[in-house]
Amino acid sequence: MTNNKYISLALILLVTFTASGIGGFITSSFKEPWYSQIVLPTFNPPSWVFGPVWTVLYIFMSVALWIVWNKTADKKVLKVYFIHLFFNAIWSIIFFGFHQIFIALIDLGIILIFIIWLMKIYYQVTKISFLLMVPYLLWSSYALILNTTIFYLN
Numbered sequence: 001m002t003n004n005k006y007i008s009l010a011l012i013l014l015v016t017f018t019a020s021g022i023g024g025f026i027t028s029s030f031k032e033p034w035y036s037q038i039v040l041p042t043f044n045p046p047s048w049v050f051g052p053v054w055t056v057l058y059i060f061m062s063v064a065l066w067i068v069w070n071k072t073a074d075k076k077v078l079k080v081y082f083i084h085l086f087f088n089a090i091w092s093i094i095f096f097g098f099h100q101i102f103i104a105l106i107d108l109g110i111i112l113i114f115i116i117w118l119m120k121i122y123y124q125v126t127k128i129s130f131l132l133m134v135p136y137l138l139w140s141s142y143a144l145i146l147n148t149t150i151f152y153l154n
Contacts, residue, residue, distance in 0.1 A: 009066045016062045019085045020054060023092035030096045039153040044146060057136045064118075064132035068125045077121055084114035101151045108144045115140055 065081050068074070087110050095104035115137050122129035 005066075005070050008069060009062070012062045012066050012069070013059070015082065016058050016085060019089035020058050022089050024051075026092045027096045030099075034099050035096070038150065041146065041149040041153065044150075053139060057139060060132040061136055064122060064129035067129045067132075068122050071125050077118075080114065080118060080121065084111065084118060087111050087114060095147070101147065101154060105144070105147045105151055108140065108147050112137070112140055112144060 061081075065077070068077055087107055091104055091107045091111065094100050094107055115133060119130050119133045119137065122133060
């Protein structure tokens with residue numbers, strides 16, 4: 001990335017939140033009326049929860065990568081992270097844009113594999129980065145259960 005660690009943090013945050021912005025744009029553009037017409041489980045959180053939760057998760061993910069990058073400068077970890085981020089961003093396109101619940105479920109499975117892979121890499125470098133990924137793993141696991149239930153109900 002760059003030798004200046006704060007510029008690298010800014011770049012990681014920029015790329016991560018750009019991916020988030022793409023997902024958010026697709027969600028807001030194509031969510032309704034489809035989403036309000038499908039059957040949702042009783043444990044589906046209210047829509048206002050997603051923005052704050054994802055903001056925190058994207059910050060944690062970015063900081064976790066940044067810490068590892070500053071300790072290792074390993075380009076492999078950047079590749080894994082950015083490929084993972086691609087699958088993260090296309091989930092909204094698949095689910096809200098194309099209304100393909102099952103394919104979105106497969107995408108979530110891929111995301112979880114990448115999260116675990118990243119956590120394994122991070123654990124070997126610094127436990128802080130590993131711990132910063134725990135909320136993301138938990139939220140994505142919850143999302144997998146939610147997505148599975150939505151698929152089942154519809």
